[in-house]
Amino acid sequence: MGFNVLFIDSYDSFTYNLVNLIQAQNEDIRITVIHNDTFGKFEDLKKYLVAFHCIVVGPGPGNPNNGVSDIGLLVDMFNGELDVPVLGICLGFQIMCRAAGARIEQLHEIKHGQVYDINLRKNAGQLFEEYPESFKSVRYHSLHAVGATEKLIPLCETQDENGHVLMGAQYAGKPFYGVQYHPESCCSELGGQLIRNFLKLANKYNAQCRSRSALLPDGSNKIKEILSLLDKKIDKRSLYRKQELHEKPIFVEELKAEVKAEVHVVCDRLKRHFFLMTSAVTDSERGKWSIIALPDAKSTVFTYFEQLQQTVVHHWRDKDVSPEAFEKAVLFENPIRGLQRYHEDKRQFWCRIGGFMQERMIANNPELPFIGGLVGILGYEMGQYTRNKDTAKLRPDAKLVYIENCVLFNHFENTWHLISQKNDFPEDVRQVIAEAVDRCEETRPTFDELPAGITYDIKLPTYEAYAEAFEKSQKYLHNGDSYEVCLTTQTTVKPSKPVKPWRIFQSLAERNPAPFASFFDFSDLSEEYNSVCFISSSPERFIKWSRDDCELRPIKGTVSKNVYSTLEEAALVLKTPKEFGENLMILDLIRNDLYQLLDDVVVDALMSIEEYKTVYQLVSVVKGRGLRLSKFSGIDLLVHSLPAGSMTGAPKKITVELLQQEIESDLNKHINSAGVRGLYSGVTGYLSCNDNADWSVNIRCLYSYDNAKTWNLGAGGAITVLSTLEGEWDEMRTKLESALQIFLD
Numbered sequence: 001m002g003f004n005v006l007f008i009d010s011y012d013s014f015t016y017n018l019v020n021l022i023q024a025q026n027e028d029i030r031i032t033v034i035h036n037d038t039f040g041k042f043e044d045l046k047k048y049l050v051a052f053h054c055i056v057v058g059p060g061p062g063n064p065n066n067g068v069s070d071i072g073l074l075v076d077m078f079n080g081e082l083d084v085p086v087l088g089i090c091l092g093f094q095i096m097c098r099a100a101g102a103r104i105e106q107l108h109e110i111k112h113g114q115v116y117d118i119n120l121r122k123n124a125g126q127l128f129e130e131y132p133e134s135f136k137s138v139r140y141h142s143l144h145a146v147g148a149t150e151k152l153i154p155l156c157e158t159q160d161e162n163g164h165v166l167m168g169a170q171y172a173g174k175p176f177y178g179v180q181y182h183p184e185s186c187c188s189e190l191g192g193q194l195i196r197n198f199l200k201l202a203n204k205y206n207a208q209c210r211s212r213s214a215l216l217p218d219g220s221n222k223i224k225e226i227l228s229l230l231d232k233k234i235d236k237r238s239l240y241r242k243q244e245l246h247e248k249p250i251f252v253e254e255l256k257a258e259v260k261a262e263v264h265v266v267c268d269r270l271k272r273h274f275f276l277m278t279s280a281v282t283d284s285e286r287g288k289w290s291i292i293a294l295p296d297a298k299s300t301v302f303t304y305f306e307q308l309q310q311t312v313v314h315h316w317r318d319k320d321v322s323p324e325a326f327e328k329a330v331l332f333e334n335p336i337r338g339l340q341r342y343h344e345d346k347r348q349f350w351c352r353i354g355g356f357m358q359e360r361m362i363a364n365n366p367e368l369p370f371i372g373g374l375v376g377i378l379g380y381e382m383g384q385y386t387r388n389k390d391t392a393k394l395r396p397d398a399k400l401v402y403i404e405n406c407v408l409f410n411h412f413e414n415t416w417h418l419i420s421q422k423n424d425f426p427e428d429v430r431q432v433i434a435e436a437v438d439r440c441e442e443t444r445p446t447f448d449e450l451p452a453g454i455t456y457d458i459k460l461p462t463y464e465a466y467a468e469a470f471e472k473s474q475k476y477l478h479n480g481d482s483y484e485v486c487l488t489t490q491t492t493v494k495p496s497k498p499v500k501p502w503r504i505f506q507s508l509a510e511r512n513p514a515p516f517a518s519f520f521d522f523s524d525l526s527e528e529y530n531s532v533c534f535i536s537s538s539p540e541r542f543i544k545w546s547r548d549d550c551e552l553r554p555i556k557g558t559v560s561k562n563v564y565s566t567l568e569e570a571a572l573v574l575k576t577p578k579e580f581g582e583n584l585m586i587l588d589l590i591r592n593d594l595y596q597l598l599d600d601v602v603v604d605a606l607m608s609i610e611e612y613k614t615v616y617q618l619v620s621v622v623k624g625r626g627l628r629l630s631k632f633s634g635i636d637l638l639v640h641s642l643p644a645g646s647m648t649g650a651p652k653k654i655t656v657e658l659l660q661q662e663i664e665s666d667l668n669k670h671i672n673s674a675g676v677r678g679l680y681s682g683v684t685g686y687l688s689c690n691d692n693a694d695w696s697v698n699i700r701c702l703y704s705y706d707n708a709k710t711w712n713l714g715a716g717g718a719i720t721v722l723s724t725l726e727g728e729w730d731e732m733r734t735k736l737e738s739a740l741q742i743f744l745d
């Protein structure tokens with residue numbers, strides 16, 4: 001027998017963790033998700049309820065006291081004669097309690113991502129059947145329900161600095177239940193049991209009490225019609241139709257070296273343009289490979305301007321497409337030979353990229369990370385919920401170049417791979433690699449200092465503006481609009497004389513070694529002019545995937561080595577509620593992002609500590625499996641999960657909007673006043689033709705949009721209710737200086 005659940009989402013970042021938890025209880029369950037504003041009024045939704053055995057009202061930002069603006073159609077859900085069993089979670093619970101006459105008030109001590117003992121009342125009843133008297137669950141809330149009423153039967157509570165806090169209740173005489181805690185969090189106990197108990201209660205109610213006409217017979221056409229209509233309310237299309245991959249002859253040559261290669265030294269000797277994705281830190285999980293990508297005249301270059309809603313496509317250094325002609329074509333729509341322009345939104349851009357890659361996907365060498373494909377950079381404004389409103393219109397939000405020839409170095413086995421899709425690997429590059437293989441000893445000059453005699457004009461965020469942004473963030477956290485805000489600042493550096501980007505890269509990689517070092521100098525229009533230049537030394541992987549599975553590694557929780565110099569000291573701080581909550585919130589958010597597209601998601605590492613040159617950081621690892629059989633591709637996962645949760649905070653939608661419109665637009669007005677982050681907070685990496693990909697988060701990076709005259713940097717960190725202004729300012733400065741230091745002494 002089918003069992004249909006209507007899930008009403010309030011644009012939360014934990015929705016799909018719940019959806020998945022419900023689905024996991026029984027394969028006959030069919031869940032339909034809509035938003036709280038999919039219909040204008042609850043009344044408009046009512047006619048569809050005959051198709052559903054129960055409703056789950058999910059968690060979310062906002063305050064039920066604020067009415068429609070915060071909770072949409074949920075405002076009058078419980079008024080009137082609702083004859084459908086309901087389970088409310090967190091915000092959903094608060095809405096039910098309010099309808100039953102309780103008051104919704106702010107907690108004195110707010111709890112975001114904290115584990116508490118939930119203690120059952122004696123009368124907890126069937127919702128908590130088979131539960132022990134006390135169990136652990138995660139709390140994400142600023143608000144709570146207070147005031148005993150006849151209509152509200154308390155079922156469980158917890159105790160903290162606020163006193164007794166209501167954690168679960170039933171609406172007297174109705175099949176409406178709810179919990180304040182989050183049963184779906186990866187650190188909650190017995191979440192599945194709660195869902196099973198509720199489903200049992202719902203079944204019983206439907207069989208014994210629900211009027212016959214209120215629920216259509218199982219399998220009726222009318223039910224099918226309603227489900228298919230509501231299913232279309234949220235876009236679930238994949239970017240392109242996946243196909244089975246086949247092998248195709250390509251050229252791959254492997255050379256074994258006796259000694260470790262210094263990839264920088266090899267790049268230094270190349271006589272042609274290259275992009276580099278390398279590693280200054282290698283461990284078993286990351287930094288195993290360095291990739292040198294070799295663009296040439298055959299390389300297609302995709303540029304996307306979010307603000308202009310324009311994709312521009314041309315070939316690498318096409319003589320007809322000069323920087324001037326390019327600018328005119330993009331801004332004034334002048335047609336020129338060799339350049340195609342398309343007016344399209346971000347989704348259409350991605351469909352184009354998906355279609356382009358699909359034609360080139362092959363089954364070859366799955367053991368190699370990259371065998372040719374697209375490489376490049378994506379800015380923060382390529383992600384959902386953001387707009388690029390910068391006054392400078394010609395700042396690309398995405399730049400991807402198709403590579404046919406590349407070189408890989410395996411840092412564990414000291415092997416080189418020379419790869420060519422068309423069997424035309426450049427002879428000059430082969431020679432440089434052959435010399436590196438023959439040489440017994442690689443000596444490397446150190447490049448930690450930039451050339452002497454240059455001064456730097458540095459524009460930094462001010463402490464006052466930061467303090468104001470911090471207070472604004474706290475206001476939203478306290479009001480229940482957000483649970484965590486990743487607050488970031490912008491800095492620019494103008495050298496008095498030009499410094500070669502490659503020198504800047506060498507210096508950054510030397511001073512701030514990290515597993516994801518990237519060098520992308522996009523002189524795609526002419527050798528002398530780089531339209532964008534991006535240099536990073538990032539500790540953080542955003543997403544990696546192969547045909548079968550994917551991995552995300554969010555970093556959240558940072559302590560500076562200036563303050564805590566040993567791992568033991570750092571561990572004590574990183575295991576406190578502040579850092580734990582900060583990491584858990586993003587971990588649950590990342591699970592949600594993946595669950596939206598995949599059914600099989602696991603937490604592979606929970607908050608392990610990693611050491612870097614200037615900081616210790618907490619890292620969690622989330623894996624998604626079953627990608628091969630899914631209708632979604634890795635590109636779908638990437639696009640759907642941007643912007644990276646560790647750079648936004650949670651819930652993602654509202655926090656991103658508040659940051660752009662209210663918080664960072666003021667904080668960063670010394671650089672731009674549109675709250676635009678640009679390449680900082682975006683991601684960098686590759687889409688290989690064998691469907692392997694790896695993207696790192698753009699932090700600890702430097703980038704220029706003006707032919708390397710001005711360098712931009714961003715730095716920030718997560719603000720929670722447990723943050724202090726001084727602590728966050730110091731953390732932001734430490735991160736900023738890990739890149740800025742190259743200009744400082």
Ligand SMILES: C=C(O[C@@H]1C=C(C(=O)O)C=C[C@H]1O)C(=O)O
Nearest residue numbers: 556557558646699715716717718
């Ligand atoms: C925002 C930055 O970093 C992000 C925030 C972190 C944190 O709050 O602990 C850690 C790593 C990044 O996800 C930055 O480095 O600028």
Ligand SMILES: NC(=O)CC[C@H](N)C(=O)O
Nearest residue numbers: 059060090091142143480
């Ligand atoms: N997680 C939630 O649903 C939070 C509900 C509400 N916005 C609060 O902060 O209390």
